[in-house]
Amino acid sequence: xxxxxxxxxxxxxxxxxxxxxxxxxxxxxxxxxxxxxxxxxxxxxxxxxxxxxxxxxxxxxxxxxxxxxxxxxxxxxxxxxxxxxxxxxxxxxxxxxxxxxxxxxxxxxxxxxxxxxxxxxxxxxxxxxxxxxxxxxxxxxxxxxxxxxxxxxxxxxxxxxxxxxxxxxxxxxxxxxxxxxxxxxxxxxxxxxxxxxxxxxxxxxxxxxxxxxxxxxxxxxxxxxxxxxxxxxxxxxxxxxxxxxxxx
Numbered sequence: 001x002x003x004x005x006x007x008x009x010x011x012x013x014x015x016x017x018x019x020x021x022x023x024x025x026x027x028x029x030x031x032x033x034x035x036x037x038x039x040x041x042x043x044x045x046x047x048x049x050x051x052x053x054x055x056x057x058x059x060x061x062x063x064x065x066x067x068x069x070x071x072x073x074x075x076x077x078x079x080x081x082x083x084x085x086x087x088x089x090x091x092x093x094x095x096x097x098x099x100x101x102x103x104x105x106x107x108x109x110x111x112x113x114x115x116x117x118x119x120x121x122x123x124x125x126x127x128x129x130x131x132x133x134x135x136x137x138x139x140x141x142x143x144x145x146x147x148x149x150x151x152x153x154x155x156x157x158x159x160x161x162x163x164x165x166x167x168x169x170x171x172x173x174x175x176x177x178x179x180x181x182x183x184x185x186x187x188x189x190x191x192x193x194x195x196x197x198x199x200x201x202x203x204x205x206x207x208x209x210x211x212x213x214x215x216x217x218x219x220x221x222x223x224x225x226x227x228x229x230x231x232x233x234x235x236x237x238x239x240x241x242x243x244x245x246x247x248x
Contacts, residue, residue, distance in 0.1 A: 008068030010041035025226030044074030125156030
């Protein structure tokens with residue numbers, strides 16, 4: 001039986017929420033497919049590479065592989081913990097040293113300075129593109145439908161020679177309104193709450209609203225994303241993450 005495989009982070013993870021996830025709308029559209037969602041909230045690209053490698057030998061001709069491409073700055077620490085979940089280091093724990101200045105001890109912990117100095121974003125960007133090349137190879141040689149949905153901007157993403165996979169269109173500027181799915185979440189919160197110059201996840205009201213939303217998207221925008229993915233599967237229509245969203 002052909003199968004829909006989901007990989008990625010919280011923008012694709014199958015969690016119980018008040019609203020329905022876009023991934024489940026996609027599954028509803030293709031009931032003839034089996035289903036496995038392997039996305040993990042807060043997960044990193046290196047975890048994506050790891051879990052994809054674990055599962056790729058199970059892919060069959062005609063399978064659909066959908067991936068949310070998370071931010072570069074997350075790091076996969078270890079697979080098994082006491083809670084039986086992978087453990088990650090988030091972007092907030094990586095503080096780059098600027099201009100070789102010593103960190104202010106009141107602002108940064110020594111381990112953050114060390115990690116910031118050893119984290120090479122260009123190298124991580126290169127590894128991401130190697131992975132995309134591998135997806136291109138698998139799609140071509142194994143007749144898979146592969147859809148890649150960046151949650152952020154296009155800055156490090158190389159789209160050349162990827163004609164056998166569908167990579168959603170995003171903006172280039174990090175944090176902008178069209179910077180992948182994170183831009184959609186940002187616009188949702190800005191339209192509903194006075195953020196007072198803060199990031200939306202720093203505002204309690206936004207956190208409460210986001211807890212209700214599946215995959216950080218409003219119910220309307222979950223349907224919109226699902227329709228974008230469904231149209232791509234049916235007709236290969238490009239997935240454009242800069243258009244169609246509803247903000248109230």
